[in-house]
Amino acid sequence: MPTAEMLSPPLSSRPKSIVEAHGISKQFGDLEVLTNIDFSLAPSEVVCVIGPSGSGKSTLLRCLAFLEPYDHGSVYIDGQLLGYEDRSGKRVRTSEKRVDEVRAPVGMVFQHFHLWPHRTALENVTEALRLVNGMSRRDADVEGMAMLEQVGLADRAGHFPESLSGGQKQRVAIARALAMKPRVMFFDEPTSALDPELVGEVLDVMKKLAADGMTMVIVTHEMGFAAKVADRVIFMDQGRVVESGPPSTLFRQPKSERLNQFLNTWRERHID
Amino acid sequence: MLDIALLWEMRGLILQGLWNTLWICFLGCLLALSLGLVLAALRLANPRLFGYPVACYVEICRGTPLLILLFLLYYGGPSIGLRLDAEIAGVMGIGLYGAGYFAEIYRGGFKSIPKGQLEAARMLGISPWHALIRVQIPQMARLIVPPGTNQLIILVKESALISIISVDDLTKNATTIVNQTFQVIEPYLAVALLYWLIIELIARSGYALEKRLANRQPRQAAQQGATPHANG
Numbered sequence: 197m198p199t200a201e202m203l204s205p206p207l208s209s210r211p212k213s214i215v216e217a218h219g220i221s222k223q224f225g226d227l228e229v230l231t232n233i234d235f236s237l238a239p240s241e242v243v244c245v246i247g248p249s250g251s252g253k254s255t256l257l258r259c260l261a262f263l264e265p266y267d268h269g270s271v272y273i274d275g276q277l278l279g280y281e282d283r284s285g286k287r288v289r290t291s292e293k294r295v296d297e298v299r300a301p302v303g304m305v306f307q308h309f310h311l312w313p314h315r316t317a318l319e320n321v322t323e324a325l326r327l328v329n330g331m332s333r334r335d336a337d338v339e340g341m342a343m344l345e346q347v348g349l350a351d352r353a354g355h356f357p358e359s360l361s362g363g364q365k366q367r368v369a370i371a372r373a374l375a376m377k378p379r380v381m382f383f384d385e386p387t388s389a390l391d392p393e394l395v396g397e398v399l400d401v402m403k404k405l406a407a408d409g410m411t412m413v414i415v416t417h418e419m420g421f422a423a424k425v426a427d428r429v430i431f432m433d434q435g436r437v438v439e440s441g442p443p444s445t446l447f448r449q450p451k452s453e454r455l456n457q458f459l460n461t462w463r464e465r466h467i468d
Numbered sequence: 469m470l471d472i473a474l475l476w477e478m479r480g481l482i483l484q485g486l487w488n489t490l491w492i493c494f495l496g497c498l499l500a501l502s503l504g505l506v507l508a509a510l511r512l513a514n515p516r517l518f519g520y521p522v523a524c525y526v527e528i529c530r531g532t533p534l535l536i537l538l539f540l541l542y543y544g545g546p547s548i549g550l551r552l553d554a555e556i557a558g559v560m561g562i563g564l565y566g567a568g569y570f571a572e573i574y575r576g577g578f579k580s581i582p583k584g585q586l587e588a589a590r591m592l593g594i595s596p597w598h599a600l601i602r603v604q605i606p607q608m609a610r611l612i613v614p615p616g617t618n619q620l621i622i623l624v625k626e627s628a629l630i631s632i633i634s635v636d637d638l639t640k641n642a643t644t645i646v647n648q649t650f651q652v653i654e655p656y657l658a659v660a661l662l663y664w665l666i667i668e669l670i671a672r673s674g675y676a677l678e679k680r681l682a683n684r685q686p687r688q689a690a691q692q693g694a695t696p697h698a699n700g
Contacts, residue, residue, distance in 0.1 A: 263587055296593045304591040310584035314606050323602065324592035369588075376592055 213237055213272075214301065214380050214411055215260060220269035222252075222259055222435075229255045230266070231435045237380065240409045244422035244443075247432035248458060253415040254307075256432065257384050260413065261304055262295050273298050273380075303378030307385040309365040311357040317344060317368045318353040321375050328376070343371040347401050363394030370401055381405065383414040419462055423447055431455045471651060475658050478645045482655075485641030486662055492558045492637065493627050493666070497620055499563025504570025509600075511571070512578050522571060529568025535629045537561050542633040558630035558637075566623045573615050577608030610681040617674025621667050628663075638662055 217235040221228065229252045237243055245253045258264040260271055262279040271278040276298045280287045290298075311320050321343050322336035331339065344350045347367040357365055366386055373381060383402065387395040399421050406412060406425050416422055422429050423443045430440040431452075438452050450456045475482065507525065510518040541550070542557040552560065581604050589599040631640035638659040645655040 261591065263591070292590075292596065296590070296595075299591070300593055302591070304588075306584055306588065308582075308584055310582065310588035312585055312588075312603055312607075324589075324594055327595075327598045327602065328593040372588075372592070 212239075214239055214274060215413070216272045217260060218270050220256075220259055220266040220271060222255055222264060222266050229435050230259060232269070233435075233437055235260070235430075235437075237411060237413060239379075240411055241427050242406045242410075242412045242414070242425055243428045243430060244426040245413065245415045245430045245432060246417070246419065246422060246458075247438075251432040252435040253432050254384050255435075257382050257413060257415050261302055261382055262299060263304075265289070274301055300376075301379040302382060303373030303376060303380070304382045305366070305369050305373055305384065305386050307388050309357070309362075309369045309389075311365055311369055311372070313357050316354050316356055317349060317360065317364075317371075320357070320368055321372045324372070325375055339375060340371075343375045344368070346374065347371045348397075361394055362390040363397040366390065366398045367401055370398075370405075374405075380411045380413070383412065383416070385415050385417065387416070387418055419447070419459075419466075431458070433458070470657070471654050474645075474649060474651055474654050478649070478655070481641040481645055482638070482658060482662070485636060485638040485659065488555065488635060489624075489627060489637040489639075489663075490666070492555055492630060492635065493562065493624050495559045496562025496627065497566065497623055499559065500566025500570050500619075500623060501616075503563060503567035505574055507567060507571035508574035508578060511575060526568045526571055529565055534561060534565045534626050535632060537565050538629060538633050554630070554633050554635045557633060558627070558635045561630070562623055562627055565626075566619065569619050569622075570616070573612050573619060574608070576615075577612040578604060580611050581607050610678070613674055613678045613681060617671060617678075620670050620674075624666055624670065625663065 213236040215235070215237040217233060220230060220233045220235075222230040233256060235256070245256065247253050255264060259266040262271065265279055270280070278298045279290060279295055281290045281294070311317075312323070315323060318337065318340050321340035322331075322333075325331045325336040325339055326333065329336075341350055341353060344353055347370055349364060349367050349371065352360060352364060352368075357368070360368065370381075370386075386402070387398050390398065395418070399418065402412070402414070402421075403425055414422070414426070426443050428440060429443045429446045431438050431446065431450075431454075433454050439446060439450065439455050446455070447459065450459060507522050511522040538557060538561040541552060541561050542554060545552050545557070585603055586599055589603055590596075594602070627637065628639040631637050631643065634640070636644075642655040642659040646652050649655075
C-alpha cells in the first residue's frame with residue numbers, strides 16, 4: 197500500500213503529461229516485479245517498452261491502467277491520482293467507479309484480444325457505447341461501423357470472433373477501444389499472439405494511429421516497429437528501467453551492457 | 469394383468485399427489501437456483517469475507533442427506549420456534565439443499581470465463597453489474613445448462629423424501645392407495661411413470677435450451693457471414 201509520504205505533488209508543479217508515474221513498485225508475493233519506476237507520457241507521444249520476458253513490461257502497463265494495483269508510488273491520469281485517494285493523510289483505495297472515472301481517457305488492447313466470443317465484431321465495438329455512453333442501438337451501430345471501417349473490417353461486422361483470424365480479432369479489439377474515444381492507448385504485446393503473417397496488418401493500424409497523433413504506450417517485442425514508430429523507447433530488465441531514449445540512440449548506441457546483450461540476441465535470432 | 473380401473477378409481481389421490489409434487493418441486497428448485505446464484509456471486513465477489521462461509525454451506529449440503537435436513541426443518545424446527553407446514557418444510561428443504569449444489573455449478577460457470585474478458589470490460593468503463601449481465605451470464609449459461617439440468621432432475625427424484633414428513637405428494641399418495649387397496653404394483657407403477665414424465669420434461673427442456681444457446685453463434689455467424697451486416 198502506498199505510504200502517506202508518497203502523496204501527490206501539487207498539481208501546478210507537475211508537467212502536462214497525460215500519464216505520469218512516480219516511484220511505482222509492485223510485488224507478487226515475495227517477488228518484486230517492479231521497482232521504483234518513474235514514467236511520463238506527453239500528448240501525442242508514442243512510447244515503446246521493450247525488454248526480455250519477465251522484465252515487468254506488461255506489469256508496468258497493467259499498473260498504469262490499475263488492472264494491477266501498484267504497491268508503492270503513484271500514477272496520475274490527466275493529473276488525477278489513479279486507484280488511491282488521500283483521507284486524513286492516509287492513502288486508501290478508491291471505489292471501482294472512481295477508478296473507472298480517472299481511467300476513462302485510457303483505452304487498452306491486450307495480447308490475447310479478450311473479445312467477447314458471444315458477441316459479433318460490431319457488438320463487441322458497440323457494447324460499451326451503449327452501456328457506458330448510453331447511446332441508442334442505431335447510433336452505436338453507426339459509430340461502431342465507423343470504427344470497424346477505420347481498422348478495415350467493416351465487412352466483418354456481423355462475424356463472431358471465432359470466425360476471424362488473429363489479426364482481425366486484434367483489429368476489432370483496437371476498434372472496440374477506439375470507440376470510447378480514448379486520449380491514450382495502451383497496447384500490451386498486441387502482436388505476440390499472432391502468426392508472423394498477420395502481424396503486419398495490426399502494426400499498420402497502429403502506425404496509422406501514431407501518424408494521426410494518438411498518444412500510445414506499446415509493450416512490444418517488435419523492434420523494427422519500435423524503431424520506426426516510437427518517439428521514445430524504454431528498455432526494462434528485472435523490474436527496473438535500465439535505459440530510455442529516442443530509438444535512434446537506444447538501438448544504435450546502447451549505454452548499458454544489458455541492453456547491448458539483449459539487442460545482440462535479438463539481431464542474431466532475426467538475421468540468422 | 470394390471471388393474472387400470474383401480475387407478476381410474478384413485479385418480480383423485482394421484483392427481484392431488486402430482487399437483488403437490490409439481491408445485492413443491494417448482495418452488496424448491498426456484499429457491500435452489502436463486503439462492504445458489506447469490507451464494508456463488510457472494511463467494512466470487514468477496515472471497516475473503518464470503519469464501520469460507522459459502523464453502524462450509526456447500527460442504528454441509530453435499531455431506532448430509534436431504535432427509536436429515538427435512539427432519540431438522542419439520543421436526544426440529546418447533547424446538548427453535550420455527551413451525552412450518554410440511555409442504556413449506558419440503559420447499560425449504562429442497563431449496564436449501566439444492567442451493568449448495570447450484571452454487572458450485574454457477575461457480576464453475578463463472579470461473580470458466582477468462583479474466584481478460586472482464587478486464588477488457590472494465591477498461592471500457594463497463595460496470596461489474598453490466599459485465600455480469602452482458603458478458604458473464606450469457607457465456608456461462610451455455611456451460612451450466614447440462615449440469616444444471618442434471619441437478620434439477622436429481623432434486624425432483626429426491627423430492628419423494630418429502631412423503632416421509634407427511635406431505636401428500638405422489639409417493640405418499642401412492643402408498644396410501646397401496647394401504648387402502650393392497651395393490652402394490654399399479655399405484656407405484658403409475659407414480660413412477662408420472663415422475664418419469666416430469667423428469668423427461670425437464671431433460672428435454674434442458675436439451676432444447678442447450679441447443680438454442682449453443683447454436684446462437686454459428687447460426688448468426690452463418691447468416692451474417694453470407695451477407696455483410698446491414699450497416700456494413
